[in-house]
Amino acid sequence: MTPLTIADKIFHSRLFTGTGKFSSGQQMEEALLASGSGLVTIALKRVDVQNEQDDILSHLAHPQFNLLPNTSGVRNAKEAVFAAQLAREALETNWLKLEIHPDPKYLLPDPIETLKAAEELVKLGFVVLPYIHADPVLCKRLEEVGVAAVMPLGSPIGSNNGLQTRAFLEIIIQQSTVPVVVDAGIGAPSHAAEAMELGADAVLVNTAIAVSQQPVQMAKAFKMAVEAGRMAYEAKLAPVGITAHASSPLTAFLDEL
Amino acid sequence: MSFIKIFNQLNWDEIKESIYAKTASDVERALMHPVRSLEDFKALISPAAAPYLEQMAALSQRLTQKRFGKTIQLYLPLYLSNECQNICTYCGFSLDNPTPRTTLTPEQILKEVEVIKSYGYDHVLLVTGEANKTVGVDYFKEVLQLIRPYFSHISMEVQPLDRQEYEQLIPLGLNTVLVYQETYHQEDYKKHHPKGKKSNFAYRLETPDRLGKAGVHKIGLGVLIGLEDWRTDSFFTALHLQYLERTYWQTKYSISFPRLRPFSGGLAPKVDMSDRELVQLICAYRIFNEEVELSLSTRESQHFRNNVVRLGITSISAGSKTDPGGYASGQQALEQFEISDERRPTEIVQMIRNQGYDAIWKDWDNVLG
Ligand code: SF4
Numbered sequence: 235m236t237p238l239t240i241a242d243k244i245f246h247s248r249l250f251t252g253t254g255k256f257s258s259g260q261q262m263e264e265a266l267l268a269s270g271s272g273l274v275t276i277a278l279k280r281v282d283v284q285n286e287q288d289d290i291l292s293h294l295a296h297p298q299f300n301l302l303p304n305t306s307g308v309r310n311a312k313e314a315v316f317a318a319q320l321a322r323e324a325l326e327t328n329w330l331k332l333e334i335h336p337d338p339k340y341l342l343p344d345p346i347e348t349l350k351a352a353e354e355l356v357k358l359g360f361v362v363l364p365y366i367h368a369d370p371v372l373c374k375r376l377e378e379v380g381v382a383a384v385m386p387l388g389s390p391i392g393s394n395n396g397l398q399t400r401a402f403l404e405i406i407i408q409q410s411t412v413p414v415v416v417d418a419g420i421g422a423p424s425h426a427a428e429a430m431e432l433g434a435d436a437v438l439v440n441t442a443i444a445v446s447q448q449p450v451q452m453a454k455a456f457k458m459a460v461e462a463g464r465m466a467y468e469a470k471l472a473p474v475g476i477t478a479h480a481s482s483p484l485t486a487f488l489d490e491l
Numbered sequence: 492m493s494f495i496k497i498f499n500q501l502n503w504d505e506i507k508e509s510i511y512a513k514t515a516s517d518v519e520r521a522l523m524h525p526v527r528s529l530e531d532f533k534a535l536i537s538p539a540a541a542p543y544l545e546q547m548a549a550l551s552q553r554l555t556q557k558r559f560g561k562t563i564q565l566y567l568p569l570y571l572s573n574e575c576q577n578i579c580t581y582c583g584f585s586l587d588n589p590t591p592r593t594t595l596t597p598e599q600i601l602k603e604v605e606v607i608k609s610y611g612y613d614h615v616l617l618v619t620g621e622a623n624k625t626v627g628v629d630y631f632k633e634v635l636q637l638i639r640p641y642f643s644h645i646s647m648e649v650q651p652l653d654r655q656e657y658e659q660l661i662p663l664g665l666n667t668v669l670v671y672q673e674t675y676h677q678e679d680y681k682k683h684h685p686k687g688k689k690s691n692f693a694y695r696l697e698t699p700d701r702l703g704k705a706g707v708h709k710i711g712l713g714v715l716i717g718l719e720d721w722r723t724d725s726f727f728t729a730l731h732l733q734y735l736e737r738t739y740w741q742t743k744y745s746i747s748f749p750r751l752r753p754f755s756g757g758l759a760p761k762v763d764m765s766d767r768e769l770v771q772l773i774c775a776y777r778i779f780n781e782e783v784e785l786s787l788s789t790r791e792s793q794h795f796r797n798n799v800v801r802l803g804i805t806s807i808s809a810g811s812k813t814d815p816g817g818y819a820s821g822q823q824a825l826e827q828f829e830i831s832d833e834r835r836p837t838e839i840v841q842m843i844r845n846q847g848y849d850a851i852w853k854d855w856d857n858v859l860g
Contacts, residue, residue, distance in 0.1 A: 404526070408526060409736065409737050410737070411737050411738065470520075472520075483545055484548040484549060484552060484798075484802060485770060485802075487794065487795075487797075487798040488766055488767050488798075490794070
């Protein structure tokens with residue numbers, strides 16, 4: 235499996251994880267270690283950065299975990315930039331998962347505010363990974379302002395519905411010049427494998443691991459699924475479908491002269 | 492990353508070898524993949540694909556109809572000038588060719604426009620050699636202002652310009668720029684372009700990047716078939732296309748397949764491409780890229796053109812004259828190359844209809860910019 239490079243970092247695992255919804259910090263730590271993940275998102279609003287004994291941060295103190303603070307909770311670009319600056323200072327990383335969802339019910343990302351914030355944050359020196367709808371045009375606009383990757387959703391966040399946006403993810407993957415990380419909606423290892431087979435560069439999984447009956451075992455299952463999907467993609471899947479057959483030969487004219 | 496960086500990482504001979512090494516099963520896989528990669532494209536243009544031509548044609552036809560329907564767009568070249576400061580070994584306008592030179596005045600241009608409009612054309616392609624002092628940006632500005640009221644789509648096939656120059660021409664009505672690399676073989680490029688600004692390979696290679704940055708609506712790519720191994724050259728064209736589509740994603744693209752034609756001056760093609768191979772190439776482009784426009788000029792024969800309009804082509808010219816002033820005067824003296832299909836536009840339209848297709852005259856409007 236080829237490693238993945240985002241900005242200046244190399245990742246040997248293409249499974250990114252989240253830190254919400256676990257029943258304890260201890261369980262989160264065990265599951266994330268089992269997942270093999272090298273990039274872990276963390277909601278700034280959930281941690282007490284002043285406190286070294288913070289239940290989340292203390293369990294993430296492993297060298298393999300790169301922290302990816304997210305701006306979950308902000309509702310517009312202005313709040314996002316403010317939150318980003320706080321995160322950079324507190325967690326000493328310029329990496330940022332940009333999330334702006336003004337809608338409290340489905341937590342759907344606001345494309346206009348996200349683009350605005352991304353542009354500003356890139357100028358401020360952040361490595362920006364925006365969480366967005368699976369919108370191919372928005373992805374190109376974000377690339378142009380300099381984001382390091384795009385994170386389109388597979389289906390509504392926390393829904394575990396899989397790749398409902400598959401047709402758009404295919405377009406995004408085909409035309410993107412930055413890594414594509416499928417985020418949100420991945421509820422089963424098979425969904426993760428499907429995203430990787432499509433050619434996604436990585437997937438981000440949180441709920442499906444955190445709320446399963448056995449988070450550690452589920453984390454391992456995702457690890458294997460992501461590897462399997464990526465290996466299949468690199469090995470090139472066998473083709474499906476049949477080739478077209480014309481009713482009357484189209485190239486017979488070549489023999490006529 | 493600009494295209495030249497990507498280009499510089501590749502080796503012509505290795506690419507060529509990898510194309511010729513493709514096998515029947517590579518071709519079969521390429522035909523069945525839902526989205527084709529550059530490796531699939533290599534298989535489709537390789538000698539191994541020859542036995543699959545009928546299947547490729549059927550697939551190409553289906554994909555073309557899916558995206559474009561049963562339509563063929565019509566355009567006509569308007570040769571403004573045959574002055575040229577370059578030496579190109581294959582061209583009738585080459586500096587060392589003792590042909591009389593002329594650049595059309597506004598009055599002469601309007602006479603040409605009158606004839607072209609009488610045929611029914613709404614899309615014109617302006618063509619010149621490269622004589623920057625007399626036929627430079629100021630001349631182009633003047634011409635665009637002069638002819639814009641008559642056409643809703645104006646394309647240009649002239650010397651490569653700077654980004655700022657393109658930026659000045661776009662608001663005056665320039666929609667499309669065609670710039671063919673001629674060949675991606677850097678050393679042979681130098682041999683075919685020994686003198687003049689055109690001998691700068693890199694400047695030409697980076698022209699589509701400048702066009703993309705300037706924001707032109709459509710960019711036309713292509714190589715001159717006959718200069719070098721057409722398969723390898725076409726691979727580089729496809730690579731260039733893929734790079735441009737991803738980078739300048741708001742721009743449209745077209746591909747042309749000019750095969751070397753006789754002209755007064757005479758370089759025999761180094762590489763011969765058969766009709767069968769040209770059909771293979773057209774279908775390969777379509778199967779590789781469902782959106783790209785594929786254009787065929789009057790260099791090709793009647794018989795060939797009649798049949799390929801159904802196989803993947805989306806635009807053709809008809810009734811072309813390749814000498815400045817040729818439409819109004821009816822003479823054929825100063826032409827760039829000999830045309831092969833000499834039928835009048837009305838006959839071409841009838842042919843298109845007979846094939847079950849609609850001929851499209853207008854596909855853009857001035858109000859769209
Ligand atoms: S190909 Fe173009 S640049 Fe070269 S001689 Fe002909 S007109 Fe001049």
